[in-house]
Amino acid sequence: MMVTFVSECEKKALNRTRRVLDAFANRIGSRTWQTVITEEGLIAVKILLRKTATKNTAVACHWIRSRSRSELVWIVGNRRRFNAQGIVPVNSTAKNLLNSQWENNWTYLPAIKASVAVSALLHDWGKATALFQAKLKSGTVKGDPLRHEWISCLLLNALVRHAGDSDEAWLSLLQSGELDEQALKTIVMQSATKPLADLPPMAQMVAWLVISHHRLPQLLDRTERNLRQGEEKNTLSALMKSIAAVWGYQNKFDGTEYKSRVADCFEFPDGLLSQSVAWLKQLKKWSTRLLQAQPQIQQLLDNGGYRLLLHHARLCLMLGDHYYSSCPADNAWQSSVTLFANTDEKRNYKQKLDEHLVGVCEHALKISQTLSRFSLEMESAYDIKALKQKSPAGFEWQDKAVENIKQFKIQHEALQEQGYGWFIVNMASTGCGKTIANAKIMRALSDTGESLRYILALGLRTLTLQTGNEYRGRIGLKNDELAVLIGSAAIKELHEQAQREQDEKPVFEELGAESLEQLLEEDLDCGGAPTAAFLDVLFPKHQPKRAEKHKAFLYKPVLVCTIDHIIAATETLRGGKYILPCLRLLSSDLVIDEVDDFDGADLVAIGRLIHLAGMLGRKVMISSATIPPALAEGFFNAYQAGWQVHVHFKQASPVIACGWVDEFTTRVERVDQSDPEKRCSQYQSLHRQFIDKRVANLQQQVVKRKAFIVRCDDLLVEKNDELSRQQRHFEKIHQTIYHLHGSHHTIDARTGKKVSFGVIRTANISPCVALTQFLLQAEWEAGCAPRIMAYHSRQVLLLRHEQEKHLDKVLKRKEKSGEIPEGLKDPLIRYHLDNTHAEHVMFILVATPVEEVGRDHDFDWAIIEPSSFRSIIQLAGRVRRHRQGGVEQANIAVMQYNLRALRQDDKPAYCHPGYETAKTLRLTTPDLCQLVDETVLNHVVNAVPRIQQPESMQPKQRLADLEHQAMHLVLTRYDQKGPQCLQAWLSECWWLTAVPQQLNRFRESEPDMNLYLVWRDGKAVLCEKDERGEFISRQSSNNIARADAMTETMLGRLWLERDYRQALLEQIDTENQFDNDIEQLITKKSERYGEITFPKRDSNDRKWFYSDQLGLFQL
Incomplete structure (x- = not known):
């Protein structure tokens, strides 16, 4: 291809870009180059330019397509030097701004910095105890009776009480630089059981930062946790009154040993650092700044914006502590202090305590200064050809969605500078191109409407590399624009069939430096590329490989990962695993794919993540064809609550733009009610209107799936044991296979044999294997050759990879009517067909719910053991998934009873997986004939009962209504109080502790x-x-x-x-x-x-x- 490069660089950047471009192209003007080059060569040029790019760099590359047409390929550096087509302006106007953009948005940055500095200078003050110093000297890793951060809070409490119980008093005392150590020791010896209870507001905030810099306050005793359910804590002060040493800050497993060692936690033989000139100097400086910030902090305490201040401050403190703890001791440090903070790997003393406190303070301040740069200076992906082009026939809805969003943005241009929220629901049906649509929509939502920067969170780790490949292949993202976070390198290697060995990770031992843990243990699949220079301040230079991985996680425009990796931002109870996800969310919008794959506690956890995204001012999209109304409304409620905190902190507009997208229509509306309850009510009404329209459209579509219920009443009448009933149940499935195969098969052109591919869904692994064994041993009719496979999650990684590779190949059926399926050309399938005399060949996959989500498989028929209405809908989506045309006869069979119901033990049957519970959500019968309308299933199987909530609910009599009720109880019961509910996370102060996460753990069912x-x-x-x-x-x-x-x-x-x-x-x-x-x-x-x-x-x-x-x- 022939390309032209145009440079609009300034200062030193001009010479740097000249050196790169001169090596690849002919200079045909003082700032213009031209050459014929390959695509790989052009990528190399771009990478080299980006490596040295600064704010003064601006290079555009144009592809000469014909005599009359050129096309902008990319721009490196400052895009404002060119317009959207890469053309340079002939004139410009300028306007003086009193403050820079970040100063307007970060009004409260001084308050963050002062809070960070004071808490950093006090965070490890409690390491001055005789016990901790003896522990460092002996090298033992035994837990302290009282943790050092608890002692730090006791010292802060003593300081406040000694000064006079007001923020002005204790900060003025620090300003004076005179600490009465004896008075502090005397007060500490009184060992206040709740030292955070009666502190003034700013002291409480500092105390919380100190006490949470390794772990959030948490209740380790399950009974104690459960007693807190329903307990309301609406203010910072009310919450702080509850926290005592038992909230994770004492080790009292052996009462005798505790008593013998605890006294040393209140002995300070080497003093309390009052002889450290450097430490006192910093305390003087930053206590003055914190006192000056008092009006700002009070304003945030009044409007609720202090939540974001504490979030940012804790993040800076923990990252500063992580950074400085990994550094060697400063040999130039001058101090008479004999106290130490930590030891090195050989268990020798490393950093002095005052050096550590001052060092963490300085570094945490540097990090706080970079916060404003995350939203402005992080890389976005531009010039993505696949997203600029018109969608192909059948996918035009994607472009209509983009156009509607653009029109809304034009109409609300006045709000653009202030900033307003975006909450999108994409409910396009399976096979309609949601992956590409989501990328196009996120591009349209960006500030320029032409860039991409977001996180795509998926439910399964096996999908991350798959989706990464799709983004590279179909969307055209390059390695320097995409990072894929994978569960392990082994998964990636199998995915790519690469054979290479990697070193094992070193074991880390806790030696007074808990902050040394890795922030990101998982493997990141990303090409090497430059990152923003300001990120260097976040990660230690003496760990270059780890730092590069961390920077790539933050910097790459598009991050594809399982939701587990990003949800760590809100679900991490201890340690710094939440730091990188939080920093990434600070600069990236969020897309959660197949969001309704989760239920119960997982939905509460996802609500916490969406709330954080709103609080950080990001746009959020949830995507799935089967989103129930309560899920959409509940997550909107979480988002709007987070957005209101952002509004108070960043002076943004309270308006939230809400979008609904499917393959039929796109609707964007402004939700701007002032009261949260009215906002949710407005959203509920708009969502219902969209769903009514969607249902009307779905009911006009060609019917590709019909179902019938397999009667099993006779199994309940017979007085057999559980094993016999299971065998009879399997026999009914066996007989149903003949029926479905007879109605839905393909004639193999070469042999004339009747071939079908079917799936049998079981609720759990044990029945999946038992049914597989039954079918392998069963007596089959003459002329039938079954070929059977079990598919579930408890399989060796390598063998499961082989299995999925084969299934993905033969079941990706997109043939038109009359065409030979690609699967019949597969060597293994051909072997089976060519080496049997049977006329009927049935390929049967016996699978657990792992088949329901993320597998792009297309079967001829299905038999379902139901666990929920959702399980029926999800598996039905794997029948005739891609093939066009309707069916006359039912191609799905649903068992009247699942195996749990056949036990007749009066326990819930539609659970594990499922929504039924023993009390609140109990069905009156396990009989599916009474729980669903069979005439509707006979006519069509689609998502309508799941996405549309009936006016009058019958959760005890209808399976679909049970699920609506379950979603409502978890997400839209706004009157609930206490840490067990999502509403308390949004409106109460339980977020200051780990109790909400302990009561609703993400993926708790999978230990x-x-x-x-x-x-x-x-x-x-x-x-x-x-x-x-x-x-x-x-x-x-x-x-x-x-x-x-x-x-x-x-x-x-x-x-x-x-x-x-x-x-x-x-x-x-x-x-x-x-x-x-x-x-x-x-x-x-x-x-x-x-x-x-x-x-x-x-x-x-x-x-x-x-x-x-x-x-x-x-x-």
């Missing part, structure tokens, strides 16, 4: 540990990896045995037969391994790719079994 199927001495052994990286056998201790070998008949009926050793061999480059022991290499590969999950809290009464074909299971 798993990782085991590894390690190849040793010619056999596979399930092991656990210890802290030193050693693999310890856990088969006998976890009661795991090998499953019985399959018979020849069963093996012959497998869809995909897998062999673990053979799969490991395929990961080894055997041609280049002449000198190495193959068995040893297989062992190494198994240690890397043999990961499998196992429940942490298994009671060990029932035996576990492992099989390459069936995974890890119980019967």
Whole structure:
């Protein structure tokens, strides 16, 4: 391609860009270059220019497409030097602004800095105790009776009481620089049980920053936590009155030892730092600044904006502590202080206590100064051709959505400078192109309408690399524009089929430096590229690899990750894992895909994340075809509550633009009611109007899915045991397969055989495996050849990868009527078809709910064991997923009772997974014939009952209504009080503690540990990896045995037969391994790719079994 480069650089940037461009192109003018270049060469030029780019850099690249047309490819540096087409202005006007943009938006930055500085100077004051100093000297890692941050708060409490119990008094005392150590020691010896209770407001804020700089206050006793449910805490003062040492700040496991050691927590033989000139000097300076900021802080305390001040201040303090703790001691530090803050890896003294406090203060202040730059100087992706182009036929709705958003922005241009909120719901149906649409919409929402900077949060880690590939391939994002956060390097390597080994992580031990933990343990898939220079202040230079990964996480325009990684911003109870997600949210909008895959406690946690995004002034989009009304409204409520905090802190407009998007229409409305209740009521009304229109459109579509209910009444009448009823249940599924296969199959052109691909959904892993074994052993009619596969989450990583790779290949069916499915050309499928005499070949996937979400599979028919109405809708979406045209006969069968109901034990049946509970949400019957309208299912299976809430709800009689009620109780009961509910997180002060997260943990239902199927001495052994990286056998201790070998008949009926050793061999480059022991290499590969999950809290009464074909299971 022929390209022209135009440089509008200034000062030193001009010579730097000349050096780069002169190496690649001919200079045809003083600021213009031209050359013929490949696409790879052009990417190299862009990367080199970006590496040296500053605010004075501005280079545009134009592609000469024809004699009469050129096209802007990209701009590096200051885009304001050019217009949208890359044309340079011939004239300009200027206007003097009294304050810079960041000063207008960051009015309260002085208050943040003063709060950060004073809390940093006091945060480890409690390390001056005799006990802590003795601990450092001996090198022990035993927990303190009272943690150092609690002692720091006791010292602050003593300081306030000694000064006179007002903010003016204690800050004036610090201003004087005269600390009466004896008086402080005397007051501390009285050991106040609740030292935060009666402090004045600013002292309470500083005390909270000090006490939470390692961990949020939390109740470790479950009974004590549960007693707090329903307890209202509306003010900072009310909450602080509750906090005592038992909130995570004392170690009292052994009462005798506690009593013998606790006295040393109140002994200060080496003083309280009053002899440190440098420390007192900083305290004088910043206590003066904090006193000057008092009017500002009082204003924030009155309007609720102090929540964002404390959020920013804690983040700066913790990151400053993390940074400085990782640095070596300052050899130039001059001090007579004999107290120390921490030790090095060899357990030798490292930083002196006053050096540490002053160092953390200085560094935390540098970090606070960068906060304003996150929203202004972080990179966005521009010039993305795929997003500029018109959508292809059938996807025009994407462009209409973008156009509607642009029109709304033009109409509200007056609010643009002040800033207003955006909350979008994308409910386009499966297969309509939501991925591309979400990117186009986020581009339209950006300030310029032409850039991308957002986080895409997904529900499953297996989807992150998949989506990353789609973003690179279909949207055209380059490696320097996209970062993909993956669960482990092994997943990425299998995804790319790359064979490489990586070093193990070192083990970190706590030695007076808890701030040394890694901020981001997961692997980040991103190309090397430059980042903003100001980010250097956040991460230590002596850890360059880690710093580069952290900076890439923050800087790359688009971040694709599982929601687990970004939700750490609100869910981290202790340590600094929340820091990077918070910093990223400070500069990135948020898209949550398939948001309704979660329920219960997970929805509360996601609500907390959305509230934080609103508080930080970001735009939020939730995306799924099956969003219930209460979920949309509840998350809007969380967003608007966060946005109001942002309004008070940044003087933004209280207006929130709300958008609803689907494949039929886009609606954007302004929600501007002053009262939160009225805002939610306005949103509810607008959402209902959109849904009514969507339902009308859905009901006019071609019917691709119809269902019937498989009667199982006779199983309840029979007096059989549970196992016999399960076998009879499986037999009914067996008979239903014949019926569905007979109505929905494809004729194989080569053999004339009738072929179908079907899926059977079971609620849990045990019945999934049991049903698979039943079908493998069953008597099948003559002329039928079943090929069966079990698919669930407890499978070895490598074997599951093989399985998913095969399924993704053969089930991505997009053929038109009369065309041969691509899957029938697959070698394995062809082998099965060509090597059987049977006329009917059924490929049957027996799957748990892992098949419901994120798999782009297309089946001919499905049989469903129901857990909820959502489970029916989700799995139905995998039937004729991509193929056009309607059906006459039902292609989905739903069992009348699930296996839990057949137990007849008077316990909830539609749970685990599901929404039914023993009390609040109890159905009157487990009979599906009474819980759903079968005539509707016979006519069409779609999302209407889930997305449209009926006027009169019957949650005990209707399965869909049960789910609406469950969502309402969790998200839209605005009268609820106490830390267990989302509303308290939004409007009360429980956010100052970890109790809300303890009561509603994200993914609490999955307390798993990782085991590894390690190849040793010619056999596979399930092991656990210890802290030193050693693999310890856990088969006998976890009661795991090998499953019985399959018979020849069963093996012959497998869809995909897998062999673990053979799969490991395929990961080894055997041609280049002449000198190495193959068995040893297989062992190494198994240690890397043999990961499998196992429940942490298994009671060990029932035996576990492992099989390459069936995974890890119980019967």
